[in-house]
Amino acid sequence: MNLHEYQAKELLSDYGVPIPKGAIARTPADAESAATNIGGESWIVKAQIHAGGRGKAGGIKRAGSATDVRSVANALLGSTLVTAQTGAAGKRVNQVYVEAACQIEQEIYLAVLVDRSTARIAFLGSSSGGEDIEEMAAEDPNKIHKLVVDDVDRLDSEALNQFIAGLGFSGNSAIEAVSIAQSLFNAFRDFDASLIEINPLALAKDGSLLAIDAKMIIDDNALFRHGDLEQLRDESEEDQGELEARRYELNFASLGGNVGCVVNGAGLALATLDLLIDNGVAPANFMDIRPVATREQVATGFEMVLSDTNVEAVLVNIYGGGILRCDTIAEGIAIAVQRKGLNVPLIVRAGGTNMELCHKVLTSQGIATQFARDMTHAVELVKAATSKEAA
Amino acid sequence: MAILLDASSRIICQGITGATATFHCEKSIAYGSNLVGGVRPGKGGSKHLSLPVFDTVDEAKSTTGADVSLVFVPPQNAADAIIETIDAKIPLIVCVTERVPVLDMVRVRKALEGSASRLIGPNSQGIITPEQSKVGVMPTHRHFAGPIGVISRSASLTYEAIDQLYSVRLGQSTSIGIGGDAVFGIDFVDCLELFLADDKTEGILLIGEIGGSAEEELADFLKHSSVKKPVAAYIAGKHAPTDRRMGHAGTVNVFGTGSAAEKIDALASAGVHMASSAAVIGTTMRLALGR
Numbered sequence: 001m002n003l004h005e006y007q008a009k010e011l012l013s014d015y016g017v018p019i020p021k022g023a024i025a026r027t028p029a030d031a032e033s034a035a036t037n038i039g040g041e042s043w044i045v046k047a048q049i050h051a052g053g054r055g056k057a058g059g060i061k062r063a064g065s066a067t068d069v070r071s072v073a074n075a076l077l078g079s080t081l082v083t084a085q086t087g088a089a090g091k092r093v094n095q096v097y098v099e100a101a102c103q104i105e106q107e108i109y110l111a112v113l114v115d116r117s118t119a120r121i122a123f124l125g126s127s128s129g130g131e132d133i134e135e136m137a138a139e140d141p142n143k144i145h146k147l148v149v150d151d152v153d154r155l156d157s158e159a160l161n162q163f164i165a166g167l168g169f170s171g172n173s174a175i176e177a178v179s180i181a182q183s184l185f186n187a188f189r190d191f192d193a194s195l196i197e198i199n200p201l202a203l204a205k206d207g208s209l210l211a212i213d214a215k216m217i218i219d220d221n222a223l224f225r226h227g228d229l230e231q232l233r234d235e236s237e238e239d240q241g242e243l244e245a246r247r248y249e250l251n252f253a254s255l256g257g258n259v260g261c262v263v264n265g266a267g268l269a270l271a272t273l274d275l276l277i278d279n280g281v282a283p284a285n286f287m288d289i290r291p292v293a294t295r296e297q298v299a300t301g302f303e304m305v306l307s308d309t310n311v312e313a314v315l316v317n318i319y320g321g322g323i324l325r326c327d328t329i330a331e332g333i334a335i336a337v338q339r340k341g342l343n344v345p346l347i348v349r350a351g352g353t354n355m356e357l358c359h360k361v362l363t364s365q366g367i368a369t370q371f372a373r374d375m376t377h378a379v380e381l382v383k384a385a386t387s388k389e390a391a
Numbered sequence: 392m393a394i395l396l397d398a399s400s401r402i403i404c405q406g407i408t409g410a411t412a413t414f415h416c417e418k419s420i421a422y423g424s425n426l427v428g429g430v431r432p433g434k435g436g437s438k439h440l441s442l443p444v445f446d447t448v449d450e451a452k453s454t455t456g457a458d459v460s461l462v463f464v465p466p467q468n469a470a471d472a473i474i475e476t477i478d479a480k481i482p483l484i485v486c487v488t489e490r491v492p493v494l495d496m497v498r499v500r501k502a503l504e505g506s507a508s509r510l511i512g513p514n515s516q517g518i519i520t521p522e523q524s525k526v527g528v529m530p531t532h533r534h535f536a537g538p539i540g541v542i543s544r545s546a547s548l549t550y551e552a553i554d555q556l557y558s559v560r561l562g563q564s565t566s567i568g569i570g571g572d573a574v575f576g577i578d579f580v581d582c583l584e585l586f587l588a589d590d591k592t593e594g595i596l597l598i599g600e601i602g603g604s605a606e607e608e609l610a611d612f613l614k615h616s617s618v619k620k621p622v623a624a625y626i627a628g629k630h631a632p633t634d635r636r637m638g639h640a641g642t643v644n645v646f647g648t649g650s651a652a653e654k655i656d657a658l659a660s661a662g663v664h665m666a667s668s669a670a671v672i673g674t675t676m677r678l679a680l681g682r
Contacts, residue, residue, distance in 0.1 A: 114497065116573050117603075119500035120500075150501075152494060152497055152498055192492055192493075192494055194493055219492050220490075221491060221493065222493070224466075255632065263547075264547055265548065267543075267548035267600055268545070268627075270601070270631055273631065274629050274651075274669065275669055275670060278630075278668060290489075319547055319550045319554070320530065321530055321547065351551070351554050352532075352550055353532075375551075375668075376671075
């Protein structure tokens with residue numbers, strides 16, 4: 001689960017991470033009064049969306065007066081921001097964060113994450129942080145320092161001191177940076193985060209530090225331990241199809257093509273996309289039916305695929321495993337077709353447990369189905385079906 | 392021979408009384424797996440599926456002599472169950488549980504280091520040595536004993552691959568699902584070493600996917616390995632959207648590793664026969680064997 005910058009800052013501030021004074025605003029008037037309450041002479045107005053690259057996309061703007069804050073907020077609120085991470089559709093800005101502007105002498109990158117290669121929590125850091133961190137890391141990986149934490153329950157202070165010194169900190173700044181890193185680590189562990197990223201951590205002329213931006217992702221699998229964090233979920237930030245699918249034990253992603261896909265298992269679903277795209281077919285979506293899905297949940301998923309008006313054919317590629325059986329999927333399809341009708345060609349490739357029953361269920365319900373022998377045959381049938389549609 | 396599991400393996404199931412666990416234990420017994428008991432705290436002393444149920448793994452082990460445990464415990468308690476099993480020094484632990492919190496798995500990995508246990512999973516379909524024993528949830532009708540060792544990160548793709556191996560008449564020595572999570576137990580390299588050392592395994596099939604660096608590490612290992620056997624592989628996800636998490640937890644890229652293209656390049660340069668699509672996994676394996 002992604003958090004907004006302002007939510008992450010609030011949580012991290014409670015853990016002792018220094019942040020600029022700021023307030024969230026959902027209207028231009030709120031933004032103006034927020035600026036007045038914060039005080040000072042200069043403010044930053046920041047679009048709150050779940051994507052990075054906001055600065056380069058015009059989602060972070062400086063304002064020199066409270067009325068200026070209002071007009072900047074007015075322009076941002078309700079607009080759609082397209083950044084390097086949002087995809088072409090962009091994200092609508094529903095709220096802005098107004099923050100006191102500060103003098104920045106140097107931008108540092110500091111992150112805590114789960115390092116897969118060592119199966120440990122690790123810090124990443126760089127003395128040259130900021131907007132271009134990813135390009136820089138790709139060009140010169142040596143500029144990224146890493147500290148692997150051996151024990152979840154104990155952060156070795158000597159190792160941490162060395163890591164911070166390696167980022168170029170000294171004197172009081174180093175002491176403060178160590179304390180910030182310790183706070184990030186504690187928050188990471190306590191909230192079951194999978195990523196906390198401070199970019200930049202700003203070093204001011206007087207040597208003090210401020211977290212200027214914060215990105216925080218909570219491990220969805222651990223949310224059962226954090227009922228209080230669930231209220232931070234911003235459903236307006238999520239694809240509505242994906243959101244609905246999750247309620248039905250389906251993993252779903254819209255992809256914009258014209259062939260609907262219904263697959264069981266994430267790996268087989270990825271493989272099906274690869275095979276289709278390699279053959280010049282554009283998938284409309286990714287759908288992975290989880291093994292625990294019921295026929296009613298499968299029906300809902302199938303209806304989601306059919307409700308996409310771009311869909312000109314549907315490919316069902318399933319392999320009945322130990323838990324999910326092909327007949328459950330066929331029954332789900334049958335329910336969906338009874339409710340919504342079927343106006344596009346349906347290609348079904350079913351293997352594994354109860355594959356024969358799958359054929360029987362669809363045939364006995366009178367559902368016009370083209371059965372494929374295997375994946376290669378399935379792609380041939382899909383190509384034939386969609387080229388006829390085009391002709 | 393086979394690796395890690397054979398007909399003599401003595402298996403217990405943690406969480407045996409749950410509905411899904413019961414279903415799969417029944418299937419495993421029918422397949423011939425030597426189940427000797429179960430664990431369910433609070434139900435010690437009772438029987439389930441005619442097997443003795445114990446309160447703790449320790450009791451189950453000392454009474455039954457179990458050397459394999461199938462962890463069929465909900466995600467909230469899965470890590471504690473695995474750590475209990477490590478403490479009881481059970482040599483092989485298989486966890487099928489999906490959605491275990493990643494920090495719990497970080498703790499589990501720490502507990503595994505220097506222990507007497509190996510962990511398969513979590514989020515794995517398990518392990519099967521055809522015609523001898525299975526520990527997990529995989530369908531069995533296309534498995535038969537043969538020369539191929541299978542290592543996979545995806546259950547659904549393993550079923551597909553096994554189906555294709557069946558079509559080209561290649562059975563398996565052992566097939567292992569290492570799981571689709573970001574932090575997990577034994578990896579490609581661990582399994583590969585065992586298969587290379589197993590005299591009944593003539594060829595190895597890898598099923599990988601985007602995310603992480605397990606495939607790259609394996610390619611590196613293969614380049615330096617003195618033992619050589621034909622290896623074929625398929626990597627899923629070359630056209631996956633880059634900023635999305637596709638069902639498996641493995642795909643958040645912070646510093647850009649784990650793309651399918653990188654994995655395919657790494658494996659191909661290590662002499663692995665790459666299946667160009669999921670439709671040709673079986674035939675690629677057969678070609679790799681020179682048959």
